[in-house]
Amino acid sequence: MNRRKNRLCISWVTAMGTLACGFAATVSFADPLREQPVLQDPVSSHVALQQAFRRVADRLRPTLVRVETVGGAQPPEKAVELDETVDKGDEQPGPLPPPKPRSQKPFRDNPGSQFLLADGPTTGIIYRSDGYILTSSFNFVREPTLVSVTLSDGRRLAADLVARDQVRKLALLKIDAVDLPVPTWVSSDDIFVGQWTVALGLGFGGPEPSISVGIVSALNRMAGNAIQVDAKLSPANYGGPICDLRGRILGISVPLAQRPGELAGVELYDAGVGFALPKTRADDIAASLIKGESFYRGWLGMVVDPRRNDAVVVGNVAEPSPMQAAGVKRGDKVLSVAGKDIRNFGQIQQYLYMYPAGQEVNIKLERESEVFEVAIRLARAADLGPLPDIEEPSVSVETIDPTDIELFRPVDEDHSDHDDHPDE
Amino acid sequence: MRHVYSGIVASLLAIVTVSPCLAGGFDVAIDSATHRAVKLYGLGAGAQAGYGTGTMVSSQGHVLTVDSLLIDAKRVRVVLPDGTRHEAEVLYRDFSRQLALLQVRRPTSKSLVEQFALEPLGPFPFFDMKDGFAHATKDLHSSANAERLNELRQGDWVLAAGNAFKVAEGPEMVSVAHGVFSTRTRLDARRRARDFPYQGDVLVIDAITSNPGAAGGPVVDIHGRLIGIIGREVISNLTHTHFNYAVPLDVLQAFYADAMKFKEPTSPEELVSTVKTFEKSSSATAAALQDVDFGFRVTRAGYTTVLPFVEKVRLGSSAARGGLKEDDLILTVNGKNVADVIECEKRIADSPPGKPLDLVVRRDRAILPIRVESKQP
Amino acid sequence: MTGGTSIHVCAPAAFNCSGRMRDAVTAALILLFSFASILHAEEGELQQLLEQEREFVALVDRLSPAVVCIFDAQQRGMGSGVLIDAEGYGLTNYHVVAGMIGSDADRGGLNDGKLYDLEVLGIDPTGDVAMFRLPGRDAFPYCELGDSDQIRVGDSAIAMGNPFSLSEDNTPTVSRGLVTGVHRYQWGVGNNLIYSDSIQVDASINPGNSGGPLFDGNGMVIGINGRISVNRRGRYNVGFGYAISINQIKRFIPTLRAGLLGKHGTPQAKVEDMEERGVVFAEIMRNASASNAGVRVGDRLLSLDGIPIVSRNHFASVIGTYPADWPVLLTVDRQGKVLDFEAQLDAIPPKLGKPFEPDVQANIRQAERVIKQFRASVLGSTDLGWPQHWIWTIIRRYRSENTRGKLDDRFVVTQQDNQPAYLRLLNQDESPGSTVEYTDQSAKWLGSKVTTVARMGNGDVEPPGDEGLEVPFETAMMLNALYFAQHGLARVTDPLNSEIHHRGGHAIRSNEMDDLTRSTTFRGSERTHSRIVEEIVYPLSEHVTAIYSFDVDTHRIVRIRVTDNPTGVEVVITLSDYRDIGAMQWPHTMWVQSPLGDFCDTLCDWQVSP
8 A cells, every 4th residue: 555655656756747847758648548548448458468467577587597407317206107108188088076085095196206307497586685596396306416597697507405395395596696686575465366376487498487377266275385376387387486467476386285295286287276385484484494494294103093984093103203292192082183173094194294394283182082182393204213012913003004104104215115015 | 646636537447347357358369260270080099189170271271280190081071160061181291390281172972073173162261371360251350450469479368279179079169278378489399208390489378288189270369360370289398298389370381381382283183193291201300320429428327317427528629629628517418408328428419410519517616508519520 | 675776677566675765766767768658558557457356356255255165974075066045055066966965974165164064955967966055054155146148258267166175274266267168068977967068168177176166257157167178197177177057057956956856858869960060850769759749850950949950969968958848849840841849858867876865855945945935026025914805806808719709708706815716707798796607518618508606796705505516627627727826826925824715526625725735845947938937736636736837036926737637637827927016916917728728818907905
């Protein structure tokens, strides 16, 4: 509101100045309606829109960088390319079946692992004028040996990967440069469902950013981390900005999914379901990343009792683990996680995939019909101890569904036991 | 003061007159594209759909489409925008550009010679290949807008029309898709495991057009002017995604000129005898691997990923003259990123004979371009 | 921020520095350069675009509260839905709730973050539509239904729903696009999930969007999203989504609300495309809808209910939108002669995993709802009550094949205080009000034999003998029907309390009424005179049934059919020309079709005295 007042005020000054100077060229200024055609016919509205999209790209261009990586390989997931194995395209004869119940076997069913990484350039946003660049960790899944950054003025510089957030898929780069232009970010509270979004990226090559437009589809997605947009987001613009019509950044585009895996979420590319981290979240994460602190997946350190189908009951608790620290015991019933009612184990996983280690989450439990709530600070997988032996043979670790251990042990650190485990 | 006042007036007017959804903004574009898109039905096999789309580029029934298995069919069937069914002959096809030109004919229930004794079909609405303007059969369709039309620029709305998924069988209107023109770039893509022959410029668009049957359909701007046709389904090597793009008008124009130069058949007999297919094997993949010595060697390939560090530069070689040093890490070869030694060697081998090799290398923390002249054969 | 100012020239709004400074620099530049007006125009244009954007944001804000995220008993996201009235009735896809029928643990989430119980009511497996209800709140937010036949390619479309179950707070995902095709026919799986008349959009629609609404640019529901085309990438949006058109769904809504199984109609005939365009009947099933109507193989189908048919696909698309038993008009060209046939469509049996149990409670609710709406719309207000005393005088001209030209005979019904109606035919020279007589001659209306039905003098009503009058069967039917045509209007206003008396061979006795009103049922939807109607069945006696048809939009009674079940003899009374009488609205024209003949252009003069 203030800004708008300012603008009007300045424009008024401008108008007065113009009159004083008596420039013939600005006489039309006195009759502004003439230059402000009301966009009542739809074609001129669309023409105005496309010009606005382009201006957004022009304005943001100096603050975008091309990120290139050298070395590294496809992450060691089963990189089966859907395209090569499923040769049948065309129409899907049936209608949409209901979305499949969320897989209890995130590792084996991980569609993200079907995505094959390419090695084209990717996009980053200048975060601080002293050389910090925010981009998506997706761009470094290959664990590259070298990262290079090309500025809009053509300078190409080697970059250091300072730190990354494996959960929110954000990464911070540092280049040796000063006085870099920095874009304006929109306050996270100032984003509205339905507003225009312009996604920019440098992944298709060429000097100018590619443009994709859409609207804000939803707020508070992915455990409140992200906004959702229907612009076409893909590796061509992950790490790039999602902007409003004024050329301010609404968020930084990242692939996200409610399941683990560095490629999780990429399978949604171009599907009109994309995510971006808005200012508050990006700033929070960046503040840690600048200090060199990376984020890893958070773990509870428990398995559920497979005999209980009616409820989610703790089957065993690792020692040490966040659950153990909070006093959770075998037999406790999990009622809610982060304020969400829990009906099945998959839901816990789903909610927690977006919580990094170190973050606190409230869990409501029931023990002998007494309800209590504990605050649990999630741990890194490496900090979890083993599951203690249980006397009752029926709840031994062997009989626990191996996929439940998934919560207990990360797939990205050790997947051999999953591979060996026979399908039940 | 007046400015403030006018701002209020303008915003009031905007509230009154503008629907939030801008309905109808694409009417001109939709009208233009759908009335010049034809449905094609021909040969299909495996992943190749037996249907596709064409774009009318002359009032006499010339149809531009992509080169594909589809038009290998003995009879390519055409459904015109008015719903009438006809057949088309293949006049010209260009393997390297992946384009083809067809001509709508009367159905071949009679012999070819008999057919041409009949009244010619048409005239048809079409896009003028000179400038992409949409023409009705006689008059200029959008000449009034001519002055408003500028060069296509990034962010401009685009509208694509086509027979994707053959949703619209028979006389129904073809499907459309809208989006914006994202960027213009060179195509670096493949079709499943194979390289894609066309490596020229494309218009990346954010409407999803990489769908079965869509290729060959017109892509127009908001004023209904042709800016390209939907290209074949490919996967970008840069992003590894299904890639939505149009073959730009200038490439179409060059192709059309070639096709017209080739020979305009005059009589039916001549046509029958001259309908041939021309395939040019100019693909980079088809080029034989050559052993060109640039005077340097990179690390040998091993079982794990090996980065392409320069291991040895021969004294006095073109590599040495170009400034390449041992221990340089090669990042790109001829503009293409190389992830490892194998790829690096392949790119070097693919380098066209007689042309210099453009490298980008990292030396310590510097990133340098290096040009290595080719040894004269 | 350092560095910001240098880029200022080209990007006044994009950089992070103080607004005052930015504006100062901007102002300076404007003064310096004469392209000031261009910038100014740009800014003006941007302001207008932002205004449009705000309107769109407001629209989305208004629609979102009525979009439902549907969860099964395990709280897994199954799809989406949309509420269409304040009572919590909503639409979704059949395939979304197919596994929930009969379960009572399903939930619907709204964007207030709350989960509500969700009860599946009627289903239409063939059209992939289902109705559900969220109880537990006084007034739910809801969306209004638009007219999908007005939608054109290029119109804006907004899709909402819960793709990939992404919503954690039950707020829907909103995506925007264009209508990219209309009246699309999409094959189903056997008899199920056929998208006969779908709207194709390029707004992003993904698994989980199923059952969610498709809105037009004004926020009216124009379809229910339920299907996408996918390419070899997998089950992700590739710009081809399909929504079942709301106009098709509207024809099934009454059935679905009442917890019934919706069935689609078929003429049991196939058409083939002709050489260049048009279609011809190629196969017609014997003793079925089309053949009974008189259509023959080789007839060229010109139009279906007035819609010109251009292709086989088009025929499938249009015919697929009709419920079973609906009448359709087939206009064909038979060797140059244009003929019209009305076919009563046969039912396509949907494929069901287990037999569908109609929801009795839903049926009762729907019958009550229809009557309530009728009262509200026809009486002006439900609180108005029914006048204690009134006299309807019907003077109608009728024309019948059997009247043999005696066109001016008049027929009088007088009624007071819910008393039985007395009928009388007046000769032209007689004046109304003296003797009520009924003329009968071998079931024909006019003739030599005159029977006194009732006598009326000085306002006193004197019924005939206790046993009523022996009249021929058809006459009794006619009397019943006419009686209900008049009395029925009053009766449905309060079906549980009013008493029905009538005399005649098959008339009802009042002591039967208690049982009968309890067996009132909602029957489903029908069509008459191109209006969709909702039908309520009243068993008038053991043998006689009356079906009242209420216009689905105006809630008026437009037709009453009285049927003698053992013989199947039917009298149909069509009511129209509703006009204001005081605070009420009453029909002024009646069309009576009976075995005794048809009354045409019947004029009713209702006089209601309070």
